[in-house]
Amino acid sequence: MPTIKSLQLHVPSLAEQRSIADRLEKGLEQANGLAKCNEEGAAAIEALPGKLLGRCSEAGSLPTCLV
Numbered sequence: 001m002p003t004i005k006s007l008q009l010h011v012p013s014l015a016e017q018r019s020i021a022d023r024l025e026k027g028l029e030q031a032n033g034l035a036k037c038n039e040e041g042a043a044a045i046e047a048l049p050g051k052l053l054g055r056c057s058e059a060g061s062l063p064t065c066l067v
Contacts, residue, residue, distance in 0.1 A: 012020065
């Protein structure tokens with residue numbers, strides 16, 4: 001089994017750390033936006049059957065409406 005003879009770690013500079021932090025923050029904002037969009041989409045999908053039923057009952061003919 002091979003062994004590690006030396007290990008070199010790259011420690012990012014302060015500027016690199018800030019750049020990484022900025023990208024992570026932007027990514028988090030995007031993720032939060034997508035999560036909100038997904039929640040709104042899920043709520044709309046859950047409400048859809050009720051809306052369809054409401055439209056159908058307003059139309060006066062439920063079976064025709066659902067076909």
